[in-house]
Amino acid sequence: MDSGLSDPLPPHVVFYPFPIQSHVNTTMSLAELLCLAGFRITFVISEHGHSRLAQYTDTLRRLSASYREEFVFKVVPDGLDPDAPRSDDNLWKIYDNYQKDAGSLFRELNGASPVTCIIADGLMTFSIDVAEELGIPLIVFRLIGPQCFWTYFNVPQMIETGDLPIKGEEDMEAFIRCSDLPSFCRVADPLDPFLQYIIAETLQTKRAQALVFNTFDQLDRTVLEHVRKHFPNVYTVGPLHKHLKLRLAQVSGAQSQVQFNSFWQVDRSCIAWLNKQPPRSVIYVSFGSLTRMTREQLMGFWHGLVNSGQRFLWVIRPDLVAGHEQGSEPIELRKATEERGYMVGWAPQEEVLEHSAVGAFLTHSGWNSTLESLVAGVPMLCWPYYADQQLNSRVVSEAWKAGLDMKDICDREVMQKMVNDLMVDRKEEFLSSTGKISKAAKDAVTEGGSSWESLDCLIEDIKAMRACSYRCLQ
Structure with missing residues (x-):
């Protein structure tokens, strides 16, 4: 074995995301960044996700054309019937099925082509046991922000x-109030299964070789200092959607347009509508891919938007409201929507947020949506649904001064006032704050920036894993 020592095979990295749209989309950006660095990628994806990407995007074709056999998908079942909703009600079933099949999956992948390392979703640290058994280094990728991880x-x-469980209506005398804690902490029993699951998954991360966040140092510097005391190998490589575009542009010499990896049919007619609106005049409304609401909540939002007098672009997924029938809205609201609003089933969110007509974002405060809004310099009106979103909304409003927190409220009058605060009364104040964060985010993913250099370190550390593994085979 002579020439092989000086020219080993490229590192082979297996990505193992939790199979919901937001996690797959962001993880795929990190995977493509490593593929650009010359790595071989195997991306584990559910049959449901794979079929959705094939149906609604050109992602599979684009990756195949760009990287051929260097970026391949391993398609696995998620344990649900094809027509079953991939909503938060069924996430446990998906998790259990993935946990059951992890051992055989990684043995198969490692047998076909030796795996340099596994980059696993932070929700699935059960894969650490299998990785240790096979002698494969594992890196955890957390799809939440460092603030929530630290919480x-x-x-x-x-x-x-005794701060948990929360007792009654009291609030802690601190920046983070009881109402701002992640939704999983809002339980009466400290032995609640989901709370214990979150605790276990977080503590398991200490067994991994490293921890990756989709953020940048300037945004989360203080909390990252605390995290790094317990997790010495932390890489901050975000905002990944912007980072990937810049690295692709460096390779191609032109600005890259990366398509959003959507599990829903994207309606691009909203871009033509936005093109006709004045600058910063539209509030974009989207509650992500999992949020569910009642019809009463929907109508509360609707009345608040219409009564505000502002233009709005609203994403209403087919499954957003349980039992909701399209076309059943009151006639007066449909008329008001036609006058000042536009509605679609799904929108190209990154493109929408970067459009000059968009002046604010009514959001569920998912981490991806939060970062996309910050990068675009768009202030947020936050209505968190669950998980990390309660905490994200607090940080947006109080730490970054990048918007308003409407947590646990769905009142049309409050909605109307907050929309006008963002779009009129305090517009310049919020645009100033988000503009500074936007510049910092773009600087971080520019060559020489903190996230650019952190990704370079991650790349070199994975190469070192490959070199070490290769020497052990000699």
């Missing part, structure tokens, strides 16, 4: 000190 990490201490 989860401290939940055992909060239980020990």
